[in-house]
Amino acid sequence: GEKIMSLRKRMGWSQEELAQKLGVSRQSVSKWESSTSIPDIQKIMALATLFGVSTDYLLRDELEEPVASVISNGVEHEGISAQADVPSTRAVVDALDMASDTKPVRFVTLDEAQEFLEAVKQASGLMALGVFLCVASPVVLLTLHVLSQFNYVDDIHATTLGLTVLLCMVAAGTGLCIMQNAKLSRFEYLSKEVLSLQYGVEAVVRRKQEATHTVHHMCITIGVVLCIVSAIPLFWHVYMVDYLGVDFSVSVMLLLIASAVFLFVKSTMVANSFSKLLQEEEYNPHEKLAKARISWLAPVYWLSVVAVYLIASFSTDAWNRTWAIWAVAGVLYPLIHIVVKKFTASTT
Structure with a gap:
């Protein structure tokens, strides 16, 4: 999306003008440039031909290459830099x-x-x-x-x-x-x-991030x-x-x-x-495997905390003090999570 927008602006075209050259609506070009949609392979090939770049350049992240000379409105544009700040995969x-x-x-x-x-x-x-x-x-x-x-x-x-x-x-x-x-x-x-x-997809996600x-x-x-x-x-x-x-x-x-x-x-x-x-x-993939082994911990732990909180509160009628159970549980959970994670990893 950023590459299309950069190349279009360097050529001095509006979104409407680019859309007319490709036979699509202006909204389609706008969606491509904002990365809310991706052109199909035919349109990618047409864009590559129109801008004088390779399809590899349009598709790959962090690929730099000079743009071939392009004729626009009778004027030859040479040496256009096609580099765009697209996140790497x-x-x-x-x-x-x-x-x-x-x-x-x-x-x-x-x-x-x-x-x-x-x-x-x-x-x-x-x-x-x-x-x-x-x-x-x-x-x-x-x-x-x-x-x-x-x-x-x-x-x-x-x-x-x-x-x-x-x-x-x-x-x-x-x-x-x-x-x-x-x-x-x-x-x-x-x-x-x-x-x-x-x-x-990575470029879209990183932009939203x-x-x-x-x-x-x-x-x-x-x-x-x-x-x-x-x-x-x-x-x-x-x-x-x-x-x-x-x-x-x-x-x-x-x-x-x-x-x-x-x-x-x-x-x-x-x-x-x-x-x-x-x-x-x-x-990351390694953490996913580790988390899968202890996926039972969170629900078991917090349901136990709820049970302890309600039992302690009803039995003592000290609602003004039993709230501390939540604070203690919140502090202890990361420690318990680390211990269980390391124990599970050592036994597998």
Whole structure:
């Protein structure tokens, strides 16, 4: 797409003029240049002839060659540089070479890649909302408990209503996560199999990745800031005069943490979708094999945490303290993941 746009501009043609020369619509040229679609082989050959370049140049990444002299409107254009800044497929080729003896290669077309990226973009918001609801589920119960202390609501009614809302929020959040996981399950092969991308797909994915780079880092930064300032309500309760009590402080803290987790989940899902297609970071072929061996860990671990949290909360009625189970579980999970991963690798 970048090469077509660069060559068209060097020739001094508009998208409409290029479209007329090729017998296509201006919208088709626009889609080629934005990499939302790829011309068929006949149009690629026509483009190569029109621009005086080889089809190899149009198809391959990081291939530099001078453009032959081209006659346009009676004027000869010579020595036109055809180099374009298109990402290299070297990383993917290296990954395929490393994994060639372990797994078969799965071919991924542009349509598949775009469909996957769009599905993740839509699911990330709902998945993040589901996690937000689970983390923030005690807030209503704690708030009603504060109101009961000021006689705005009866204590029994406050507890009954609060627990009802808590369980409904957890159920809704869990349901959202399960539904979104089910929608994305058809793309599981992208995380498990070694991939080979159709020509031009890597450039499209990297361009989309770069477009979301700033937003991703902004979400992570805001999330980290929210996690840090979430301790402020507790400091106010301990060191300043707090007329609303610890329950209100914990409620504010949970809302801040839930908002941070929302940003983390949404931005990370989108960022990971690019890494999956490009087979980078933890999605390189060797990591895929290692993750496949411990795919059972995450669901077993977090379901156990939910069970421990609910049992501890109901048995002690200390909802203002049992929230710490989530914080401890979050800290311990990466350590447990590393230990289990190394143990599994050593036994295979």
